[in-house]
Amino acid sequence: MSSISVGVLGATGLVGQSFILLLSSHPFFRLTTLGASPASAGLAYSKAVENKWKQSTCIPSSVQAIKLHECKPEHFSSCQIVFSGLDADVAGDIESAFRAANIAVFSNAKNHRRDPSVPLLVPLVNPHHLSILPHQRSLHTPPLQKGFIVTNANCSTTALVVPLSALQSRFGPIDQVIVTTMQAISGAGYPGVSAIDILDNVVPYISGEEEKMEWETLKILGGIAEDGKSFDNHSAHPIKVSASCNRVPVHTGHIMTASVKFAKHPPPSIDEVLKAFDEYVPPYLPQSHPSFNASASDLSKIIPTAPPKAIHIHTTPNRPQPLLDRHLDKGASVSVGRVRECGVLDVKFVVLGNNVAIGAATSSVINAEIALARGYI
Amino acid sequence: MSSISVGVLGATGLVGQSFILLLSSHPFFRLTTLGASPASAGLAYSKAVENKWKQSTCIPSSVQAIKLHECKPEHFSSCQIVFSGLDADVAGDIESAFRAANIAVFSNAKNHRRDPSVPLLVPLVNPHHLSILPHQRSLHTPPLQKGFIVTNANCSTTALVVPLSALQSRFGPIDQVIVTTMQAISGAGYPGVSAIDILDNVVPYISGEEEKMEWETLKILGGIAEDGKSFDNHSAHPIKVSASCNRVPVHTGHIMTASVKFAKHPPPSIDEVLKAFDEYVPPYLPQSHPSFNASASDLSKIIPTAPPKAIHIHTTPNRPQPLLDRHLDKGASVSVGRVRECGVLDVKFVVLGNNVAIGAATSSVINAEIALARGYI
Amino acid sequence: MSSISVGVLGATGLVGQSFILLLSSHPFFRLTTLGASPASAGLAYSKAVENKWKQSTCIPSSVQAIKLHECKPEHFSSCQIVFSGLDADVAGDIESAFRAANIAVFSNAKNHRRDPSVPLLVPLVNPHHLSILPHQRSLHTPPLQKGFIVTNANCSTTALVVPLSALQSRFGPIDQVIVTTMQAISGAGYPGVSAIDILDNVVPYISGEEEKMEWETLKILGGIAEDGKSFDNHSAHPIKVSASCNRVPVHTGHIMTASVKFAKHPPPSIDEVLKAFDEYVPPYLPQSHPSFNASASDLSKIIPTAPPKAIHIHTTPNRPQPLLDRHLDKGASVSVGRVRECGVLDVKFVVLGNNVAIGAATSSVINAEIALARGYI
Amino acid sequence: MSSISVGVLGATGLVGQSFILLLSSHPFFRLTTLGASPASAGLAYSKAVENKWKQSTCIPSSVQAIKLHECKPEHFSSCQIVFSGLDADVAGDIESAFRAANIAVFSNAKNHRRDPSVPLLVPLVNPHHLSILPHQRSLHTPPLQKGFIVTNANCSTTALVVPLSALQSRFGPIDQVIVTTMQAISGAGYPGVSAIDILDNVVPYISGEEEKMEWETLKILGGIAEDGKSFDNHSAHPIKVSASCNRVPVHTGHIMTASVKFAKHPPPSIDEVLKAFDEYVPPYLPQSHPSFNASASDLSKIIPTAPPKAIHIHTTPNRPQPLLDRHLDKGASVSVGRVRECGVLDVKFVVLGNNVAIGAATSSVINAEIALARGYI
Structure with a gap:
């Protein structure tokens, strides 16, 4: 090429x-x-x-x-x-x-x-x-x-929508998402956050961030009209998203807890959710593309910066962590861990996205x- | 005395x-x-x-x-x-x-x-x-x-149940609570958390903590049988609590985001919720106690370590913060801020409790x- | 009054x-x-x-x-x-x-x-x-x-000159001082240091700071001409001061290591140095002042913000520490610890000064x- | 091979x-x-x-x-x-x-x-x-x-002796070294330092560390007897080393300030010192070795883990920094910066060594x- x-x-x-x-x-x-x-x-x-x-x-x-x-x-x-x-x-x-x-x-x-x-x-x-x-x-x-x-x-939306996309593409519409983020300082640029504000502290507010997560999720996970001239912003089945965004003293890596409720009843089991995460393949190319069925190694010549797998699943209970996992796949994939039942919605899990890599x-x-x-x- | x-x-x-x-x-x-x-x-x-x-x-x-x-x-x-x-x-x-x-x-x-x-x-x-x-x-x-x-x-439960109690006592039963904590290292005792594990990091897991929050809330907010021989653990109207607990690099002060759904429909307005927080008075003494209606200053002679008000409401959007607010009332009160509607449940807010003071x-x-x-x- | x-x-x-x-x-x-x-x-x-x-x-x-x-x-x-x-x-x-x-x-x-x-x-x-x-x-x-x-x-000079003054007033001129500071972020004001620059880091440079320490020490420890019209800036016996200034991820409290060589030979013993620190009384008032010999409690009515003792001596080997000792005497005194022989100059020790209190x-x-x-x- | x-x-x-x-x-x-x-x-x-x-x-x-x-x-x-x-x-x-x-x-x-x-x-x-x-x-x-x-x-000694070796091999014996370290938490192993002890803090003491630096420097920079049966520990011209060791909230990378006095009078100029650092080549192989004069690329086949250059000189005044420079050459080289005159000894500079790489x-x-x-x- x-x-x-x-x-x-x-x-x-x-x-x-x-x-x-x-x-x-x-x-x-x-x-x-x-x-x-x-x-x-x-x-x-x-x-x-x-x-x-x-x-x-x-x-x-x-x-x-x-x-x-x-x-x-x-x-x-x-x-x-x-x-x-x-x-x-x-x-x-x-x-x-x-x-x-x-x-x-x-x-x-x-x-x-x-x-x-x-x-x-x-x-x-x-x-x-x-x-x-x-x-x-x-x-x-x-x-x-x-x-x-x-x-x-x-950057926060990006990390969240990857597992949501895996769930939606496997199980159909998602009804509700409650997400709480713990976001890294590099997300605010340089000089960005004063050390006086964040060392030994958490700031429970990032201006405009919650609105972005709540709105962008709809546009990204929504469809596109048949004439190719407009996005539907998920208007047929709007996902209710409630975000609480926090700044934490971490250099890089936005970590968040998410609870999800499916439209589908009964909801998928935890094992099915894990399988959906594990098997998720992003729709990089249309079916009509000659490389649609290309091997991973061939695909990596066309889209070389894409990660080997979109979602990295962690099974040890205290992972993912920003410090240890933000550099997996050079930060191009998204980490998911602690997938378990939610006592209020259906399922909850932890998401980590590298805000300066896949998030930017x-x-x-x-x-x-x-x-x-x-x-x- | x-x-x-x-x-x-x-x-x-x-x-x-x-x-x-x-x-x-x-x-x-x-x-x-x-x-x-x-x-x-x-x-x-x-x-x-x-x-x-x-x-x-x-x-x-x-x-x-x-x-x-x-x-x-x-x-x-x-x-x-x-x-x-x-x-x-x-x-x-x-x-x-x-x-x-x-x-x-x-x-x-x-x-x-x-x-x-x-x-x-x-x-x-x-x-x-x-x-x-x-x-x-x-x-x-x-x-x-x-x-x-x-x-x-x-220590985490303690911070959470104070605003929940204010809501329950004013508006009746709470149906659902989703809470995500960001907990200080002092909560783990000394030596507790290794600096290698938490500096520039968030650990999205604290062993046993989520179960404690989910269970203790029911016992604390529940009633006591008329014969005084058992707790009802809120069994008549169990609150569904879903907790996600995280450790953050903060010395002192557990901060958490909480979303709440009331049994009552329609739910109270944000103003009513704020009023409930502001006017909340803990039931330190039974009505039959001679000091039940004592002035604050007289009550402080009987219960001197209690805070002047149980809930400290913050109105600036980026508060409460552990660094700045953990020492309010010597850590004996609980801070609440960012009270606003939740797009999924009814209301959401931020809670901060000093884990070594009111939390211990x-x-x-x-x-x-x-x-x-x-x-x- | x-x-x-x-x-x-x-x-x-x-x-x-x-x-x-x-x-x-x-x-x-x-x-x-x-x-x-x-x-x-x-x-x-x-x-x-x-x-x-x-x-x-x-x-x-x-x-x-x-x-x-x-x-x-x-x-x-x-x-x-x-x-x-x-x-x-x-x-x-x-x-x-x-x-x-x-x-x-x-x-x-x-x-x-x-x-x-x-x-x-x-x-x-x-x-x-x-x-x-x-x-x-x-x-x-x-x-x-x-x-x-x-x-x-x-703020750094202030912490250093207090023990130096104690030594000079007891043992006569000081010849040489080598000092390395580890300075808190609050010393740079707000917003001051970006969190990106200092979290998990040390910055071995603070613009102009070393020159200030090296020059100000001479003016402060020097005398004043008999006619009261000029400072001698220690010109008769200039102290050679070599400072290396570093920024560390600490909110408040400048801590520094100092090595000192006396003009006096042989130099005082470690015990004599400790005694000089312990007995040091700042010359708040001239001998001619009616309160010159006032009791500490009477003096505290005239100079109420002064600390009970100028120098707080620490004897446990890992003290003073910014986190634990910066609030001693509301930050108005200076902490000294680890007083011991220096293998190159005569004596070395650790100094801690609260940069937003006594340092400002x-x-x-x-x-x-x-x-x-x-x-x- | x-x-x-x-x-x-x-x-x-x-x-x-x-x-x-x-x-x-x-x-x-x-x-x-x-x-x-x-x-x-x-x-x-x-x-x-x-x-x-x-x-x-x-x-x-x-x-x-x-x-x-x-x-x-x-x-x-x-x-x-x-x-x-x-x-x-x-x-x-x-x-x-x-x-x-x-x-x-x-x-x-x-x-x-x-x-x-x-x-x-x-x-x-x-x-x-x-x-x-x-x-x-x-x-x-x-x-x-x-x-x-x-x-x-x-790990601290290792970082220090590299520039000292460059100076000694070029300018002859060193008389005096005063060094203050700011050492990373990983130097204490895992779990090592409690987060409670080091977050927002500096600990001015590491047990046994100062003695190690003062003694090891002599053995390392000293010679070996002609019969190959003993080290002279620099006994003919002992270097006086005075170390002050501190722990700082940094994951990796020991940074230190060093002041040096040469036996040689007058001492080398700053430019000569910089040149000595820049041109320093470790004596990996004896002159008699067939690869003694091998090209860097050939040498890297024999000693593949050695860094391209032993000393990385920084010229921007606020470098080296642990966060930014600890991974240079995969941590196998030593960083030196801020080379300048010392007002008390001859020359002073900043050294950074990756304590888990070249330091271990x-x-x-x-x-x-x-x-x-x-x-x-």
């Missing part, structure tokens, strides 16, 4: 750094162009990021000398794809401008998530939502040939790999 | 240290006798506890020179009351021996909590359960004149004050 | 909050006026500080309703004293303006510390440096009747009490 | 786990046999270590099913080498028994470190000390053909590779 030139917007932030680590060693995406704020434009990446590089590996040597540009499409004309780690206060307009310039945008920002023509894509859950892209392009005057925006979901940059990169495989790029 | 001589069992442990701080400055309990393991017997308290004293205040000077005894009733013959901070592996038999020696035992250990003749007493919730004590005494041969055992509840020693001391006021000592 | 009206500049910051706690219960300073940034001016204190109040006790009720003013002298005309917790970027000019308005300024900011007419005052060490104040006033045109500026020292607001308040007792106010 | 069969003693502990990760993917050491306490003997490794595995990667699949043996030589007869992660309370006798059984023992335990015939080997510093092994073997009756014991050093298992594995290359196995 020939390489595809890609860029990163917001390259000096935490999400941007994750993009750079993923893309600098990617088998067919070739990272050529980096965008940052006007203040950093003109600087070499290693210089601009000097005191902001928070990764435990060094800046990739291939990236250190790349000069930063302002986030304007004209500087990215060689790129077919840009990945956006921009802050929400600027992401909306910039991403729209790149789309208008016929560049495919995979964004981690929240700005376009509620747009009814933009897929809110968790790669382990709803890749088929990409089928709205022709409609999205058609809304522009003149219609776009190549440009589009795909967003990934909030890793999702965007897999989304791009899938979009490429599905022919949208 | 003349002073009453009291002792502490398990005086060198974390709970024992809390007892010592509370009792060394108590207006009418006079701390005279300390019990510890045979290995420490004979040592002065300050010597025995030298490297185990984990409080941010010094060992009270009045206690430093007290010689430690083995936990045998003959060494506590001058005491009318003992407070037990013993570990569960020894607490059961020792506490029974003290009861048999006609000493009133107020225990923080779990051993006797499920005994159908022992009150599981949260002082802010069910002081009236003390009325089973004559029955408890009568079970011994010959019947005891003075001895009895009262236990306080698990402080409860026992208030229990003793109430038992004295009610004439059981 | 009649009360003296005082104000606080920078009242909403961390240092300002400490001032408010100290002053709201002060026996003779009466807190009447609060200053903050123009953005907060006009708001009630409790409103302005709502999400920034980081203390574990509530905002004092007497302060909650006080309206904030801009930090201009005309709003503080009723105050004889202002305490400044201003940030360095604005403190310099504002404090000068208050001095020019004949208000006594006790500042925690660094701006005026190197001014050769401003005392750099650690109340446990060099209160006699106040004697430069007439000279400071005389430098203004026309000379000031009442206004002056007194600064306290950097508490020092300023004691300085004001001393200045009042010495007749400068 | 054909593979060499090796075993691990104390395989379930933290150090044992590190050995297993290093050896399960080693190019020529083949891990075949695991030893643990009698209680674990007979269990499969994955079963025995289930709740004690504290690594962020899974147990290597090749190791999971290996049955644990008691630590007796008869179970390890197929092994030429054993690596010991045993606790000090049992390591001494067990390691001696393995040596007597003609097995080469590379130990992380402290028991034999002071034995005058046992090399205290930091692979980046004194591999030539292996030349005492013939003497060590000769002390047994009858002399051993193959068995010997090599220990690595204390990694050192032992490199030691074994060197011993093999030098022909002792």
